[in-house]
Amino acid sequence: MMCLRFPRLVATCIVLAGAFAVSPGCASSPDAKETVDSMGKFGLEVAKVKDSIDHSLKSLETVVASQPGEINANVSAYGKSVAALDKQAKVVRERAEEMRSKGDEFFKEWEPPKNVTPERRAELTASFAKIKEDMTAAKQGFTPFLASLKDIQSYLKVDPSTKGINSMGELVKKAKDHGAQVNASIDAVLNQVNSVRGMLSTK
């Protein structure tokens, strides 16, 4: 699906880039640039969240596979990875808010060039709205996922024992499944952001 979508997006970007190239006044307007920049920053931070999720899940797997003498050190490392994920999630929330406000403002007042049809404008606006929808969906999945990782950390703090970690097999499996779902929803956001960025960017 991605493979089919991507060339279409590239083609759309090229067309739009051409359109903006002939109307530099509009494309280089502060609002458009700021919107594109905020989307770029947001995309970068969201990608970091994905890395943090992967790192946390890997740390959790390491905890579960620990030998008795390694449990405390591995639990500590896991705690650090969850804290890093939490921190990165806060950064993303800030970036998301910034992108949302800039985007809202931009699309509200955007006067597209003459060669951008009303249909194309509507499409871009709809794409931006889709980003917000996808972000909401991703947030809805991410919040309980992060909470579950923190809960596991709380549990491991009081029970860093072989029996304790042996009892977590099913929990870790669920966390991994949940993490995969969250990553998929983040990918949807990233794809949409990259798509709109591509369409708005000047070449």
Added chain:
Amino acid sequence: MKAKSIGMMALCIAGLGAGSTILGCQKETPKPSEVSAADKSAAQKAAADKAAADKTAADKAAADRAAADKAAADKAAADKAAEKAAASKAAADKAAAEKAAADKVAADKAAAEKAETQAKAEAAALPPDLVEMKAEITRMTAQIDLTMAKLDTLCAATGDLEKPSESALAAIEALDAEAKVLKSRGEQMRDRGAAYFEVWEKQLASISTPEVAEIATKRKEELSAKYADVLTAMQETRAAMDAYWSDMGTIRKAIEEDLTPETQKLLEPQVKAAKEKATTLKSRIETTFAKLGEVSLIYTKR
């Protein structure tokens, strides 16, 4: 010509009449040669028929017998084959059952070895407080043995009782000091255990993921039950200690009041009773420590 023919005919008729008269009067006897041939032929035919019938019957009987033999042989072969198949199946089932049993034994053994290795590793990785406590217990039990040995020496002493008395009193003093250290350690462990479970309760209250809360609650219950065993063992040890120390107080008082050969004799049964209580005490101390080891994770953080 015509007259001749008529004459001939009449003659013939007359002759026929005569002939018929003769035939009707004379008994007819078959011609011997003709009868025996027919009989013979018939007999031969009958014999031939019989022979043929006999042969057919014999052939049929032989065929039936052969068929029966074949059927019997086939059945026997089939029975044998079935028997062989059953034997093969039984052998295969047996082999499979043996393999399954062997696999289970191997798996159980591997699991037991793994559990043992983990238990050893966990025991080897005892938290510092428990390591210190183990050393204190070792010193305490050694001091109990030394003290009881000194008292035995005192009971067996003849002549001057002052030196063995001093030596026994010094041992009791040292034992008192070790007992105080261990008692303090026990109280500290008990308080930390209570604090640990308080923290666990707080953590549990903060957990919002049902699956995590379920596991945490279950593990807390397991650990609480083990910790309750520790507290029981501590109380039993305390009771054993009180009983032993009561005897030792009496012994110490008697020694401090300067032993005479008479009071020395009275000391012997007291020392014997104290030795029995010392054995109980040492056993309970070891039990308590073993149970503490099962909840060692409570003491992993200072």
